[in-house]
Amino acid sequence: MSLIVQKYGGTSVGNAERIGNVADKVIAARKQGHDVVVVVSAMSGETDRLLKLARELDPRPSERELDVLLATGEQVTIALLSIALEKRGCAARSYTGAQVCIRTDSAHTKARIMDIDAERIFASLSAGRVVVVAGFQGVDEQGNITTLGRGGSDTTAVALAAALKADECQIYTDVDGVYTTDPRIEPKARRLDRITFEEMLEMASLGAKVLQIRSVEFAGKYNVPLRVLSSFEQGPGTLITSEEPNMEQALISGVTANRDEAKLTVAGVPDQPGVAHRILGPIAEANIEVDMIVQNVGEHGLTDFTFTVHRNDYDKALDIVKRAAKDMGAREVQGDNRIVKVSIVGVGMRSHAGIASQMFQTLAAEGINIRMISTSEIKISVVVDEKYLELAVRALHSAFKLEQTPGGK
Ligand code: ADP
Ligand code: ASP
Ligand code: MG
Numbered sequence: 309m310s311l312i313v314q315k316y317g318g319t320s321v322g323n324a325e326r327i328g329n330v331a332d333k334v335i336a337a338r339k340q341g342h343d344v345v346v347v348v349s350a351m352s353g354e355t356d357r358l359l360k361l362a363r364e365l366d367p368r369p370s371e372r373e374l375d376v377l378l379a380t381g382e383q384v385t386i387a388l389l390s391i392a393l394e395k396r397g398c399a400a401r402s403y404t405g406a407q408v409c410i411r412t413d414s415a416h417t418k419a420r421i422m423d424i425d426a427e428r429i430f431a432s433l434s435a436g437r438v439v440v441v442a443g444f445q446g447v448d449e450q451g452n453i454t455t456l457g458r459g460g461s462d463t464t465a466v467a468l469a470a471a472l473k474a475d476e477c478q479i480y481t482d483v484d485g486v487y488t489t490d491p492r493i494e495p496k497a498r499r500l501d502r503i504t505f506e507e508m509l510e511m512a513s514l515g516a517k518v519l520q521i522r523s524v525e526f527a528g529k530y531n532v533p534l535r536v537l538s539s540f541e542q543g544p545g546t547l548i549t550s551e552e553p554n555m556e557q558a559l560i561s562g563v564t565a566n567r568d569e570a571k572l573t574v575a576g577v578p579d580q581p582g583v584a585h586r587i588l589g590p591i592a593e594a595n596i597e598v599d600m601i602v603q604n605v606g607e608h609g610l611t612d613f614t615f616t617v618h619r620n621d622y623d624k625a626l627d628i629v630k631r632a633a634k635d636m637g638a639r640e641v642q643g644d645n646r647i648v649k650v651s652i653v654g655v656g657m658r659s660h661a662g663i664a665s666q667m668f669q670t671l672a673a674e675g676i677n678i679r680m681i682s683t684s685e686i687k688i689s690v691v692v693d694e695k696y697l698e699l700a701v702r703a704l705h706s707a708f709k710l711e712q713t714p715g716g717k
Contacts, residue, residue, distance in 0.1 A: 558654060567694070
């Protein structure tokens, strides 16, 4: 008998009928002889609704209380799914994160899982039950409820699969696998049969929210066989694997876009040692993560310094940088929160030159101005104006022939 962890996302448990469908799928897996642990998200829209309520009372609510609030979304779905399973004659029991000891650090709203006590889950499975666990939540050393960041139920599922040494972790969602790009942006996007952990990690980091970044990190680290599938249709989905690509591996596996970006420029700052530190030091102290950084070649003793942050941190970062710029005697601070990052990802890029120039040429042909560039071994990212997001994604998808199976099959 094998053990499977299944995770169902918000849309998949969006109403009572859909929860009933999930119950049927779980029972089908049981009938195939598997032990099943199910992780569920809150019903679609619920986490946003709760967040909005809190912000009506305080635009910057206490993060501890936010976690107590947001964790209720998942508690609703575990109970409803267990009710649906039992009604269908399938023994089931629901557990919150705290009840199965999903121990995290105390970083409210973005906590990291440290440890899971598998005993209670194994005991419940041995009693012949389906175990239904609330995704996205845990408990810290002091017993406070924590949450794992948006999309965190994916990470709960993979972490449980690792802790229980499950045979497979199946992520059921509203698309039937991982695509060459977000199918909502490019309908010609193609489902990938398989993708390496490395590429999936890069795609998730660069905006493909089909899997939370941490879940892919966990899966890679503990070698958890991970598959993304549709809740609504049959099909093989996409396997995320550590296997090296075969000969027919495409140069590029996917195109991603991230809207969560904002850019700040300190213009006319004295070109002296310590500039980066004086600008970015206070940003780091405020716990704001910096993504891309560019410093221009100095001219007449002055230079321009540009960096990007998460759009949620834009206002805070702008205030800090204005203060730093004044102290340093910089000419001005410019900010832009209507930019996006568009990236191409592929391990095949490693052994090929010319990919970057093809990317830049494609964007130029569409009249899209590139504002910043950053590269690594397996990705190239550009910052462009927000209005070009869809155009850039589609143009790159087409230029790298991603709608075609590599090898032309
Ligand atoms: P869930 O609620 O099931 O966790 P999410 O909304 O978090 O679902 O993730 C699924 C969504 O991810 C899809 O509806 C799709 O629009 C988006 N997405 C972005 N990039 C990709 C991609 N490369 N492949 C598949 N889906 C993607
Ligand atoms: N409900 C949480 C969210 O909306 C976690 C998840 O769905 O994975 O982000
Ligand atoms: Mg998700």
